[in-house]
Amino acid sequence: MNGTGHGYGHGDGALGGQGGSPGGGHGGDERTFAALPPAKGTAFARTWWGRAWLKALEDTALDGVQLKAGRRHARAGAVGAVTVRPGRITAVVKDRDGTAYRSDVLVRELSDDEWERFLDLAADSAGHIAALLDREMPPHLVEDAAAAGLDLLPGIGDLDPECGCEAWDHCPHTSALCYQVARLLDEDPFVLLLMRGRAERTLLDQLQARSVARASAPSASGGSGGSGGDGAPTSGTAAGAGGMPGVSAADAYAEGFLLPPLPAPPVVATDPGVSPALDTDTDPEPGVHPTALEFLATDAAARAHGMLVAALGPVHQESAGACLTAAQDAVRLAVDSPMPWITARLAAGSGRTPAELDLATRAWRLGGAAALSVLEEEWAPDGESLARAGTRLSEAWEDDERPALHRSGARWTAVGTDGQLRLGVDGRWWPYAREGARWSPAGPPDRDPAVALAAALTTALTTGPTGDGT
Secondary structure, three states, X not given: OOOOOOOOOOOOOOOOOOOOOOOOOOOOOXXXXXXXXXXXXXXXXXXXXXXXXXXXXXXXXXOHHHHHHHHHHHHOOOEOOEEEEOOEEEEEEEOOOOOEEEEEEEOOOOOHHHHHHHHHHHHHOHHHHHHHHOOOOOHHHHHHHHHOOOOOOOOOOOOEEEEOOOOOXXXXXXXXXXXXXXXXXXXXXXXXXXXXXXXXXXXXXXXXXXXXXXXXXXXXXXXXXXXXXXXOEOOOOOOOOOOOOOOOHHHHHHHHHOOOOOOOOOOOOOOOOOOXXXXXXXXXXXXXXXXXXXXXXXHHHHHHHHHHHHHOOOOOOOOOOOOOOHHHHHHHHHHOOOOHHHHHHHHHHOOOOHHHHHHHHHHHHHHHHHHHHHHHOOOOOOHHHHHHHHHHHHHHOOOOOOOOEEEEXXXXXXXXXXXXXXXXXXXXXXXXXXXOOEEEEOOOOEOOHHHHHHHHHHHOOOOOOOOOOO
């Protein structure tokens, strides 16, 4: 195969999950977002603030061709996990040939004085706080901040690129990173505020402190309520019968997000424990096998323990296998089945032969439900995915070495060999090799079809032409 990989480019800081910032007093604040799937046929920004981010990129970059290439990279899912920290966003971006570059985009942080002014503006309006908590960027807050000399959204020249490909302007890699970040901003405007220097928890704590201080401060007329000269309550306060003092409606509304602190989370046991023994002197009902029930109880306890650990972790994670079909769950159970007769019951119950269940468990070990779907299901990819894969496969080999490929749906078979390539619905390519009359998964998936096909051909037992084998 042609081409060799290159190391990551220059740039400060570390990738993913580590603290540290190029500057500012909140360097420990950092968020890392998993790589997003390809954005096929959808806009990169739905919200007005996401579009403003992209406009800053498009107004800054001098070369429109590079922007278009970056957009294609982002749309194809070539941007890895994105790390956001004060003043910087970082990701590894792959070219079509698999070459990986570390790409950074620098954004100016707000000074402490600028943050004080921003917090005052946000605390002045309960609507601003409510919108932020609802994951929206209120236009009036941005306008008020701009009037006070604070630019929350970037403008021309505010997105400063650094890339390992050593381009001096925005290249396809930093452009792809910016397009991907627009999708993150759509979902959470606090990502933008983190770039500007403050994390969500820090901002909410500071807004809470301001709201409490304002609610408890005496009013300009000498009290936290009172009445005017005609005995009526002063404007903006609530007074009960008998002239009881109150607080302004805005302050009362703003304090709606101030909840009492949560109790400490429970301590999770190290292990899920041992399920009770069900083999007793009492005869079970017909069709009920105590050992099989013990196996299911042990599995249920292990899954419940895993879900609890995930829920109480620093970042909540969806438990694997939470939405499996009965046929999928049978494969998951068979992977850890300790007894052949239980495996046989799982095969029969899921409508598979023992050989089919064996293949299914091999696929599961490589990639769970996604790998099982590639093994057992067929689907029709869109034309763009097929064309892109065909181009990449054509480029990966010299003309006289390129294997002839026969495509059927999402499966590409190397004619005259026992190697095959399969595309999953998530855009990953899986290597397969023929074993007797069946195709078997031959390794983990890859985003690059050429890499996956090379793995399939390496694994396959090439004993001579076998037809197209689809």
